[in-house]
Amino acid sequence: MEAVEARELDIQHIKDMATQIRRDVIRMIVGVGSGHPGGALGAAEIFALLYGGVLRVRPANLKDPHRDRFVLSNGHICAAYYSALSLAGFLPREELQTFRRLNSRLQGHPARVKLPDLVETSSGPLGQGFSVANGIALALKLDGSRGRVYCLVGDGEMQEGQVWEAIMTASHHRLGNLTLIVSYNGLQIDGEVQKVKNLMPLKAKFESFGWECVETDGHDVASLYRALAPYARKNGVNGEKPRAVIAHTVMGKGVPFMENKAVWHGSCPTSAQAEEALLTIGKAKGFEDYPVLPSPASTTKKRRR
Amino acid sequence: MIFEKPTPIRDGFGKALVELGEKNSRVVALTADLSEAIRVHWFAEKFPHRFFQMGIAESDMMGTAAGLAMAGKIPFVTTFAAFATSLANTPVRVSVAYNQANVKIATSHGGVCVGGDGATHQSIEDIALMRVLPGMTIVVPCDANEAYKATLAVAEYPGPVYLRLGRIATPIFTKANTPFRIGKAQILAQGDELAIIACGAMVGFALEAAQVLQKKGVSVRVINMHTVKPLDRTAVLKAAQECGAIVTMEEHSIIGGLGSAVAEVVSEKYPVPVERVGIRDVFGESGEPHEILEKYGLTTKDLVVSCKRALERKESMVKYKSRV
Numbered sequence: 001m002e003a004v005e006a007r008e009l010d011i012q013h014i015k016d017m018a019t020q021i022r023r024d025v026i027r028m029i030v031g032v033g034s035g036h037p038g039g040a041l042g043a044a045e046i047f048a049l050l051y052g053g054v055l056r057v058r059p060a061n062l063k064d065p066h067r068d069r070f071v072l073s074n075g076h077i078c079a080a081y082y083s084a085l086s087l088a089g090f091l092p093r094e095e096l097q098t099f100r101r102l103n104s105r106l107q108g109h110p111a112r113v114k115l116p117d118l119v120e121t122s123s124g125p126l127g128q129g130f131s132v133a134n135g136i137a138l139a140l141k142l143d144g145s146r147g148r149v150y151c152l153v154g155d156g157e158m159q160e161g162q163v164w165e166a167i168m169t170a171s172h173h174r175l176g177n178l179t180l181i182v183s184y185n186g187l188q189i190d191g192e193v194q195k196v197k198n199l200m201p202l203k204a205k206f207e208s209f210g211w212e213c214v215e216t217d218g219h220d221v222a223s224l225y226r227a228l229a230p231y232a233r234k235n236g237v238n239g240e241k242p243r244a245v246i247a248h249t250v251m252g253k254g255v256p257f258m259e260n261k262a263v264w265h266g267s268c269p270t271s272a273q274a275e276e277a278l279l280t281i282g283k284a285k286g287f288e289d290y291p292v293l294p295s296p297a298s299t300t301k302k303r304r305r
Numbered sequence: 306m307i308f309e310k311p312t313p314i315r316d317g318f319g320k321a322l323v324e325l326g327e328k329n330s331r332v333v334a335l336t337a338d339l340s341e342a343i344r345v346h347w348f349a350e351k352f353p354h355r356f357f358q359m360g361i362a363e364s365d366m367m368g369t370a371a372g373l374a375m376a377g378k379i380p381f382v383t384t385f386a387a388f389a390t391s392l393a394n395t396p397v398r399v400s401v402a403y404n405q406a407n408v409k410i411a412t413s414h415g416g417v418c419v420g421g422d423g424a425t426h427q428s429i430e431d432i433a434l435m436r437v438l439p440g441m442t443i444v445v446p447c448d449a450n451e452a453y454k455a456t457l458a459v460a461e462y463p464g465p466v467y468l469r470l471g472r473i474a475t476p477i478f479t480k481a482n483t484p485f486r487i488g489k490a491q492i493l494a495q496g497d498e499l500a501i502i503a504c505g506a507m508v509g510f511a512l513e514a515a516q517v518l519q520k521k522g523v524s525v526r527v528i529n530m531h532t533v534k535p536l537d538r539t540a541v542l543k544a545a546q547e548c549g550a551i552v553t554m555e556e557h558s559i560i561g562g563l564g565s566a567v568a569e570v571v572s573e574k575y576p577v578p579v580e581r582v583g584i585r586d587v588f589g590e591s592g593e594p595h596e597i598l599e600k601y602g603l604t605t606k607d608l609v610v611s612c613k614r615a616l617e618r619k620e621s622m623v624k625y626k627s628r629v
Contacts, residue, residue, distance in 0.1 A: 112375075112404045120375055122403045125395050131365045132400050135372020135380075138357065142333075143376070162396070165365030173357065 009053050013286065014221045017048035017087055020287035022254045023278060024083035027289065028099040030274035035100060035108070038264035039154060040080035042185045042249040045219050047084035050150060054228050059089045062117045066146040069136050071120045073129025074154035074183070075109035076266070082106050086290065090118055093290040127160025129153070130180065134169050137178040137242075145177075150228075152181045156188030159197045171210030174240035179228065180211075182244065183218060185251040187262045206244040218247030254281050307481040308449040311474040314506065315413045317452030318470050319344025322381060325460050326352045329379065332460060335370055336383045337363045343383040343413045343470070363393040367408075371400035374407040379460055386412035386428035386469060390435055401465045402438040408466075409459050410435075415445070415469035416505065416556030417584065417601060418594035427589040433561025435467040436534050442466040443533040444487060445555075445563075447508035448477045451531060454485040462487055471506045471556070473594050478508055478529075488532045490540035496526035499612055499619075500544035503554040504530045504563050507582075507603070511554055514608040523616065536566045538574075545575040550619040552580045552611045556603060559583035578618035580611040 021044040029035035050070060057067040072081050079099060085091045091106075098104035105114040109124030120136060123129040133151035140147045157163060170178055182202070190196050199205075206213035216227040227245045251265070252258025255277040258269075269277060308317065325332045326348050333355045340346040340358070349356040359366035363384055370380040382389065389412045390397065401408045417427045435441050444459060444466060446452035452470055459466045478493065485491075493508070494515050503511040508529045515525040526548055528540055544551055551571060553564035564581030571579050584601055598604055 121371060122399055125399055128364075128368050128396050128400050131368025131396065132372040132375065134365075135369035135374070136376045137372070138369065139333075139373045139376030139378050142354070142378075162362075162364045162368065165360075165362035166368070169359065169362070169365055169369060172360070 009225055011221050014045070014048045014052045014225075016284040016286050017052045017084075018044040018221075019254075019281060020087060020284035021047055021080050021083045022281045023284060023289060024086075024096055025079045026255070026269065026274050026277045026281070028079045028083070028096050029268050030271060031097055031292070032100040034268050035079050036076040036266045037079070037255075037269065038187070038251040038258060038261070039074065039077035039183065039185065041255060041258065042218070042251045042253045043077055043080050043152065043183045044253065045221055045224055046152065046181060046183060046247060046249075047080045049221060049224055049228060051084040051088040053225065055150065056147075065143065068147050069120050069133070069149045071123070071129045071133040071136070071149065071151040072110055073123050073133070073151055074126060074157050075123030075129065077154070078106075078108075078110045081110065085118060087287065094293055096290045097292050126154070126157040127162040130163055130166040131169070133178060133180075134166055134173070134175060137170070137175040138173055140177055141175065148177045148179065150179045150181065152183060155182055155184040155186065155193050155199060156196070158182065158199050158202070167206070167209050167211070170242040175242045176239040178242040180242065180244045181228070182246045183249045184246050185249045187251045187260065187265070189262060189265050191262055202246055210241065211244050212241045213244040213246065215246045215248065218249035219253060256280060308453075308477050311476045312449035313472060313474050314446055314449055314452045315344045315470040315472065317446065317449035318411055318456045318468070319347045321453045321456035322348045323351055325457065326355065329460065330355075331377060331379045332381065333357065333373055333378045334381045334383065335359050335366050337361055337366050337388065339384050342385070343411065345381070345383045363388045364396050367393040367396035367410075368400045370408045371396070371404055371406040375404070379407055379409065381409045381411050383411050385426060386415035386431040387426055390428065390431040390467070394434060397435075398438060402441050405440055405464055407464060409468060410466065411456070411468040411470065413470050414472050416471055417589045417597045417603070418471060418473045418506065418556065420472070420594070421591045423591040424588040429558045429584045429589060430561065431467075431469065432533055432555070432557050432563065433565070436561060436566065440464060441534060442487065443469070444531055445469045445504040445533055446531055447503075447505055447529050448475050448479055450477055450479045450481065450483070451485060455487075455531065458485060458487050469505065473506075475506045476509050478512065485531070488535050488537060490537035491529040491531065492526065492540070493529050494525060494527035496524040497547050498524040498549070499616055500526040500528060500548040500551045501554065501608070501612065502528045502530050502541065502544065502551060502563065502567055504533060505556055507554040507556055510603070510605045510608050513605040514612060517605065517609050518612055523612075525612070530563055533563050533566055536570065538570050541567055541570045542575055545571050545577045550578045550615040552582060552608065552615050554582040554603070554608055557583055559585055578615045578622065580615045582608050582611050
């Protein structure tokens with residue numbers, strides 16, 4: 001673990017990885033004709049950092065009891081998650097084209113039964129993954145594991161009552177091995193979070209619930225890394241306070257026509273829009289687009305005829 | 306462990322859990338401010354570091370249990386039946402059932418015998434809610450001895466299990482050596498004219514009704530269907546074929562529970578008359594357990610009436626068949 005922590009983070013590499021995640025997200029969603037681009041694009045840096053530097057987990061050590069765990073609680077943004085998993089070597093790159101299709105392991109919301117070694121819990125109905133992350137953290141503590149648990153939630157998700165139950169659980173049971181990342185883009189399906197049901201002041205709420213809390217720019221790789229890196233914790237790695245990182249993000253980040261527009265929570269771009277989006281995002285240095293092989297869907301159609 | 310005098314079914318669970326704690330360090334327990342009500346306090350006293358008080362937060366407790374299971378623990382989640390299955394239904398559905406998490410949901414206060422608490426605390430739909438979840442196993446022990454054995458069996462059984470335990474003291478019908486296997490029905494009385502299939506505390510009434518009918522010359526088979534899912538279809542079909550009429554009894558709504566499960570199998574594979582004794586699509590109310598059972602038609606007398614109706618229907622079917 002020390003090796004990973006001591007390693008100088010190649011910030012440019014993480015930025016490129018985030019760019020590739022954005023390209024993948026657009027291609028995956030337009031490829032199948034549905035999905036949730038807004039939140040996924042907004043969390044590209046978070047995923048790139050988690051799988052490019054923060055999480056101590058490798059494809060070869062998925063059974064290691066001391067590995068770090070990641071729980072995606074706002075499951076709908078999973079296009080970015082699958083992309084990061086494939087870029088980190090956990091999934092074949094070409095599998096991304098099966099996203100949301102019949103018989104795919106890459107369900108529209110992450111499914112543990114489809115990816116038992118990778119997905120810690122199925123998520124979709126909001127507010128649920130966080131509790132599961134707590135349970136994992138509790139078990140790791142009980143076992144004296146060095147593994148840490150990272151959980152990502154959306155801001156709108158925090159309106160769920162279960163989230164506040166989980167916030168109390170984490171501080172009450174002293175889950176110092178847990179980091180909760182809130183992707184705070186300020187938007188949800190029906191509009192601005194502030195208008196739908198206000199969450200502010202969120203940092204003060206976390207602190208009054210017994211958490212350590214920092215706010216950061218969710219797109220600035222260096223400051224996001226400082227917030228997520230375990231040694232940055234005020235109370236140290238073995239402290240007892242859970243840590244919340246409020247990452248201020250922009251829904252649809254990187255694609256100007258999608259940025260800060262709630263409609264892109266769950267809409268699919270047209271192929272012309274997707275082309276424009278890919279042009280704006282640009283190429284990622286050191287990464288390549290996933291290959292598109294003959295579509296399995298077309299063979300299904302033929303069989304049906 | 307063996308109970309001889311009438312004992313609350315949940316006591317058998319509590320004792321077995323302590324034993325499990327000694328045998329298996331992976332076993333952990335959670336409760337939502339109801340440790341004594343479900344008898345998990347015995348485990349908590351002995352294994353404080355493996356007991357998690359979750360406060361009044363059932364949904365979060367269910368998710369936390371799923372997480373503990375993901376990391377290799379065997380969590381027993383304890384609360385009232387109504388809270389586990391209704392209040393925390395979504396995390397049970399996704400975090401537990403869809404995840405195929407090795408979570409054991411153990412509940413007390415299943416059914417209407419909850420004392421004066423009334424309809425909000427009487428769970429008459431929990432079996433139905435759990436039965437529709439793919440991969441969920443449902444065990445409803447009939448007495449404290451069976452609850453004890455079931456708890457040990459459930460810990461070894463992979464995947465999510467719903468263990469439904471009654472609150473009040475219930476007579477003991479099973480012995481220490483009565484075999485118990487999840488998914489395998491017990492024949493408590495042999496007979497070939499009518500079969501009564503019951504679960505939980507209703508098994509006692511089934512045995513009583515069988516005696517009443519026996520005296521009138523009717524040969525009655527009594528089946529203790531402690532596992533509602535996966536249902537022992539073989540035992541049900543044998544009862545249909547060999548007895549020709551079935552009556553079910555459960556401390557639960559007649560919709561979606563044991564009666565429905567039996568009727569589904571019988572109507573698809575070997576249609577014979579089926580009568581269902583249970584709560585008839587209404588909410589319960591406050592009262593003494595025996596008063597409630599009487600008012601809502603869950604007594605030996607009610608069961609006998611249903612048995613007679615089933616026998617009449619069987620008769621008229623035989624007559625009809627002989628005419629055509």
